[in-house]
Amino acid sequence: MKENNTTNCNGYEAMFTFLGDEDFQKHLETCEECAAEHAKMQRVSELIQEAKPYIKQKKKQWKVLATAAVFFAAVFATLSVPLCMVGVDVYDNVVAQNTYDAQELGLPVDEYGFLYIE
């Protein structure tokens, strides 16, 4: 009965989950269905590996855009401070909000809470 556990097929996912690496490889040699399924899975994982650099690059581009957006928001807030002096509440809200956004994005900020660029 023991030898049956690599030849009896309960479906690819079940075999993949419940068999050890060695037993699973043995099962692939005896089960055409699972071997075909496994080849498919290998192809998918290859595609993911191929796509990884592109996904990373996209994230990087997004980060640059976010940094630029926060930078311009900070500059705008700084330039508009004199105009907002009429209402201290508005000034507080603008500065507080920009501080929160920059820090929330994990960007470096200076002691005033503005974006810090080296």
Ligand SMILES: [Zn+2]
């Ligand atoms: Zn199988």
